Amino acid sequence: MLLAAGAGLPLYGDPTAPASLHVSDDYVRGSMVDAHTPNIVTTMIADYRGFDTLGETMVVFSAGLACMLLLRTPERGRIPTLGRPKGNVITDIVTRAMIPVIQLFALYVVFHGHYSPGGGFQGGALIATTILLARMVLGFEHSQALFPTALGTPLGLAGVAIYAGVGFVALLFGGNALDYSYLPLGLPKDMLRNWGILFVEIGVAFGVMGTLVSIFDDLLTGGRRA
Amino acid sequence: MIFVLFVVAIVAAVVALQVTDLLAAAALLSVFSFVVALLYGALGAVDVGFNEAVLGAGVTGVLLVVALFHTRRGSVD
Secondary structure (H helix, E strand, C coil): HHHHHHCCCCCCCCCCCHHCCCCHHHHHHHHHHHCCCCCCCHHHHHCCCCCHHHHHHHHHHHHHHHHHHCCCCCCCCCCCCCCCCCCCCCHHHHHHHHHHHHHHHHHEEEEEECCCCCCHHHHHHHHHHHHHHHHHCCCHHHHHHHCCHHHHHHHHHHHHHHHHHHHHHHHHHCCCCCHHCCCCCCCHHHHHHHHHHHHHHHHHHHHHHHHHHHHHHHHHCCCCCC | HHHHHHHHHHHHHHHHHHEEEHHHHHHHHHHHHHHHHHHHHHHHCHHHHHHHHHHHHHHHHHHHHHCCCCCCCECCC
């Protein structure tokens, strides 16, 4: 039945497919004009459909909260073999060399989401993978200096708050919520939307980063501080 | 090229189901995510491919390995 249904779908990339007929044309044409952003995907998810992305960020954060409810059982305890420093010179040095490089690339991905594939989700997940790498190779206690466990969930909440806050600021200054052209920055309309996309992408990056690290820490330690 | 990627993805998924060592199954699911990320890139959706590579092959693989350290490593069924 799956094959029979799949045979009836329109060809991939067909400009006359029903999905490409109604608003997609406006999005494709208006991305550079409305928001001064060449990356149409970023404009679409952060500007035209920004409310959906706010919902998605809230879903990511509530998944972190659900994992917190499920996994923080103090009687489970730490896994003794994970989270200890491995003591292997090669992995230690390579990890210590790679983490700053990956984090720099992650910052590039977040801030260049307008021009290259990327944006908030990818950059935030990349920084979270560096922290996970440090947790696994350098040991749980030593990597607290890189990112303390207690900072995970508040940072995720701060990400959602930044996104919702940008929408609320737009509401305060007279426009619809999440209509970035009403932000009080004193720039022309399309540059205002450009900056609005950047602010919400930073919020999304914080949200994803905090939630992923908090899920990993809950899985590894079960909420115990020891 | 896309056909080869599809074949590799299906083979990785089937072997991940059949193998009894759960750590190998987690590694094969990471391989599956990586191949699907390449497929998304080949179809032109580079943003989605980037996300799939980072989250699927990276974070999900790591979370699966940590989760299976809580249980036994051999599969029961």
